[in-house]
Amino acid sequence: MQIRVGSGPPRFETAGHFLSGTHAQVDPVHVTVTEDNTALTWVDAQGETHLWPFPIIREVPDQSGRDILVLRNHYDSVQRLILPNRDIIPRLPNHAQVAPLANRGRLIAWAFAAVASVALIIGVLVPRMADQLALFIPPKGERALGETTLGQIRSALDDTGLAPIAICNQAAGQKALGLLTDTLTYHVDLPFELSVVVLDHPMVNAFALPGGYVVLFDGLINAAQTPQELAAVMAHEIGHVVSRDPTRHALRSAGSIGVLGLLFGDFAGGAAVLFLTERLINASYSQAAEERADIFAHELMRLAKIPPLALADMFRRLEQDDGGTPGILAHLSSHPQVRDRIRAAEQTQQVQPDFPVLDAQSWRALQQICAP
Amino acid sequence: MATASPDPLTTEFVGRRWPLLWLALRTGGLTVLTFGLYRFWMKTRLRRWYWSAIRPGGHPLEYVGDPFEKLLGFLIAVVFLAFYIGIVNLVLMFASFALFHGNVAAYALSFVGVMPLWFYARYRARRYVLARTRWRGLRFGLEPGAWGYAGRAMMHWLLTVFSLGLLLPRMTFALEKYRTDRTFFGTERFEQGGRWTMLYRAMRPLFVAAILLLVSITVFMTTNDPLPTILLGGLGGLLFVYGIVHYRVESLRLLTQEKRLSGVRLSLVASPMRVFWIMSIGYVLAVLSILLPGGILGYLVIALQFANEAPQASGIGLLRSLPHWVLITLSAMLYFSVFLIWSAVTHVFITLPTLRHYAQRLQVLHPQALSGIHQRPRDAAEQAEGFAEALDVGASL
Numbered sequence: 003m004q005i006r007v008g009s010g011p012p013r014f015e016t017a018g019h020f021l022s023g024t025h026a027q028v029d030p031v032h033v034t035v036t037e038d039n040t041a042l043t044w045v046d047a048q049g050e051t052h053l054w055p056f057p058i059i060r061e062v063p064d065q066s067g068r069d070i071l072v073l074r075n076h077y078d079s080v081q082r083l084i085l086p087n088r089d090i091i092p093r094l095p096n097h098a099q100v101a102p103l104a105n106r107g108r109l110i111a112w113a114f115a116a117v118a119s120v121a122l123i124i125g126v127l128v129p130r131m132a133d134q135l136a137l138f139i140p141p142k143g144e145r146a147l148g149e150t151t152l153g154q155i156r157s158a159l160d161d162t163g164l165a166p167i168a169i170c171n172q173a174a175g176q177k178a179l180g181l182l183t184d185t186l187t188y189h190v191d192l193p194f195e196l197s198v199v200v201l202d203h204p205m206v207n208a209f210a211l212p213g214g215y216v217v218l219f220d221g222l223i224n225a226a227q228t229p230q231e232l233a234a235v236m237a238h239e240i241g242h243v244v245s246r247d248p249t250r251h252a253l254r255s256a257g258s259i260g261v262l263g264l265l266f267g268d269f270a271g272g273a274a275v276l277f278l279t280e281r282l283i284n285a286s287y288s289q290a291a292e293e294r295a296d297i298f299a300h301e302l303m304r305l306a307k308i309p310p311l312a313l314a315d316m317f318r319r320l321e322q323d324d325g326g327t328p329g330i331l332a333h334l335s336s337h338p339q340v341r342d343r344i345r346a347a348e349q350t351q352q353v354q355p356d357f358p359v360l361d362a363q364s365w366r367a368l369q370q371i372c373a374p
Numbered sequence: 375m376a377t378a379s380p381d382p383l384t385t386e387f388v389g390r391r392w393p394l395l396w397l398a399l400r401t402g403g404l405t406v407l408t409f410g411l412y413r414f415w416m417k418t419r420l421r422r423w424y425w426s427a428i429r430p431g432g433h434p435l436e437y438v439g440d441p442f443e444k445l446l447g448f449l450i451a452v453v454f455l456a457f458y459i460g461i462v463n464l465v466l467m468f469a470s471f472a473l474f475h476g477n478v479a480a481y482a483l484s485f486v487g488v489m490p491l492w493f494y495a496r497y498r499a500r501r502y503v504l505a506r507t508r509w510r511g512l513r514f515g516l517e518p519g520a521w522g523y524a525g526r527a528m529m530h531w532l533l534t535v536f537s538l539g540l541l542l543p544r545m546t547f548a549l550e551k552y553r554t555d556r557t558f559f560g561t562e563r564f565e566q567g568g569r570w571t572m573l574y575r576a577m578r579p580l581f582v583a584a585i586l587l588l589v590s591i592t593v594f595m596t597t598n599d600p601l602p603t604i605l606l607g608g609l610g611g612l613l614f615v616y617g618i619v620h621y622r623v624e625s626l627r628l629l630t631q632e633k634r635l636s637g638v639r640l641s642l643v644a645s646p647m648r649v650f651w652i653m654s655i656g657y658v659l660a661v662l663s664i665l666l667p668g669g670i671l672g673y674l675v676i677a678l679q680f681a682n683e684a685p686q687a688s689g690i691g692l693l694r695s696l697p698h699w700v701l702i703t704l705s706a707m708l709y710f711s712v713f714l715i716w717s718a719v720t721h722v723f724i725t726l727p728t729l730r731h732y733a734q735r736l737q738v739l740h741p742q743a744l745s746g747i748h749q750r751p752r753d754a755a756e757q758a759e760g761f762a763e764a765l766d767v768g769a770s771l
Binding site for chain 2: 019021022023024025026027028062063064065066067069070072079080081082084101103104105108109112113115116119120123124127128131132135138139140142143144145146147252253254256257258259260261263264265
């Protein structure tokens with residue numbers, strides 16, 4: 003390259019390579035800037051003169067070799083001009099401009115179609131099918147589903163990485179738990195036998211699983227001030243068992259987890275986003291189911307002569323405790339609705355207890371159920 | 375034509391580690407910030423970078439894929455696959471518990487059901503990538519044929535499994551021939567020569583490993599002495615892992631030297647030991663690099679779990695004084711940084727050196743025959759690699 007002293011921009015010329023995009027030859031070319039300093043020009047091996055005005059020249063991005071500059075032309079997708087240095091860049095006003103988006107309409111249409119199809123499948127098809135199929139699953143299969151899920155939960159909650167968290171089975175405590183269960187279920191016909199399991203974990207929570215499993219955490223038993231409060235939570239979970247919510251839930255997540263996995267792919271930590279989204283979907287799903295289980299619990303408690311007010315007491319305690327509830331999931335649970343559920347438990351018809359639901363000794367034994 | 379053929383074209387590799395690390399971290403970070411949406415741009419940019427680093431005969435490859443067409447292909451795939459995956463998984467889970475009282479059958483059936491789609495997706499992805507790759511201004515291309523590929527792949531897998539791996543070379547050869555015979559550079563078609571039995575030599579370390587493992591089991595059965603079993607078994611296991619790498623590299627070398635493109639031949643003198651070494655060092659470095667963020671993350675998670683039980687004075691007790699949301703945000707950031715670092719480090723210390731090794735050992739023989747090749751028409755490849763993206767087929771590039 004020569005530098006001309008005097009007025010006007012310096013003259014630009016360099017050796018380069020031209021790819022015509024029609025055959026596999028690489029043409030060595032001599033590239034210059036036109037007299038009026040508006041375009042690059044060269045003659046290729048076929049003797050054809052090329053003229054690329056500066057504004058239509060783009061740089062091919064993300065090139066790893068910084069020893070060359072690859073240029074393309076906005077109006078031709080295959081031709082390339084390769085220069086040995088970047089000296090020309092300051093004269094190319096649009097070199098960094100990206101190619102315009104082709105087919106914008108199609109992209110938007112398919113984006114809508116994808117969102118709609120996922121929404122339809124997760125929001126309508128999968129829940130409907132899960133609701134229907136849950137009615138047809140044989141008791142033995144449902145039981146197996148519950149057992150498998152309980153095993154998964156026990157392993158997932160374990161922090162030591164050594165063994166799944168323990169099931170508490172201190173004998174006197176078990177007996178008291180059996181007594182409480184019998185009192186609650188004496189007046190109703192359950193679709194299958196109930197298995198009440200206590201897990202040795204400080205979380206203040208309880209849930210139902212397919213096949214008649216009601217799972218209580220030790221943390222919940224310790225948080226309850228009276229046996230009535232514990233009975234209230236159990237009545238609520240029995241409500242889930244009776245309406246087969248856990249079975250629907252399990253079938254539902256089998257369908258929706260796969261679809262969500264499809265959407266998020268394997269980008270860094272996609273699994274976490276997947277998990278949280280699934281939680282959110284389930285949280286919203288369970289609102290109606292929770293209300294139904296509450297109404298069932300009120301009825302069950304009235305039959306067992308336990309005032310439904312105990313459920314309201316327990317909710318209040320959970321709400322106060324929530325500040326200290328360990329785990330991220332507590333924040334995703336159905337928070338604002340708790341007030342409504344407390345009000346519902348207070349406003350429903352109350353009963354006067356004939357006798358305490360558990361005597362003091364049994365209650366102490368139940369609270370010690372996880373003691374070694 | 376004269377018998378003295380011109381010198382073969384050697385391949386330069388010009389990619390350096392630091393720019394790649396920076397590119398991988400930047401695009402990975404954007405992917406996390408956009409909840410995964412930027413991954414189509416990330417993939418495009420990384421490919422552009424890698425392709426441009428490979429210069430057979432001094433001229434770089436160019437990747438001209440477009441992130442928007444990838445996004446479009448992905449959306450199309452989601453519309454079809456969401457239905458399949460959602461409904462099929464649900465029905466399988468139901469059937470599995472109703473009939474077999476367990477979920478193993480569901481997972482197995484679901485896996486078998488997705489396998490043909492998986493091979494289909496791989497072929498489509500390859501077609502897309504080849505259609506968007508250029509060298510010396512000419513496009514590569516792959517003829518349509520994804521379902522034929524999926525059917526053959528399923529059949530060969532079945533044969534391989536039933537023959538206890540003895541027919542693995544037959545599968546490798548047949549599938550590579552299916553792909554290669556449909557691959558074009560410009561107007562010219564590639565052709566895979568050779569026979570499948572030539573790949574048995576690539577299996578030698580695997581055979582030795584299998585013998586060692588069998589011997590170790592026999593020794594244990596007869597003597598009940600654990601020490602020779604552990605020694606022989608450990609050696610056999612290590613050799614087995616090496617054997618897999620050896621087979622991949624060696625079969626690639628053997629297949630490449632039997633490929634023809636009109637008069638052009640290729641030669642790839644890749645070293646299995648070198649690739650094995652790159653992978654070993656790379657994974658050790660990757661694990662070391664995530665130890666620090668991973669360790670802090672583990673500590674935070676435990677802190678969150680036991681926040682109520684720990685005594686105030688301990689480190690965990692001190693963490694408790696921080697607001698809950700600070701801990702959660704911190705954990706989330708660490709969690710994503712672990713994945714980011716892992717991906718960036720494996721790019722820099724595994725993908726880059728492996729690709730460099732292959733590139734530097736690649737030669738184009740009799741390049742004068744290239745002069746007769748012309749451009750091929752553009753393949754719209756409408757679905758891009760959408761199915762591969764949605765099904766996570768696991769192509770690293």
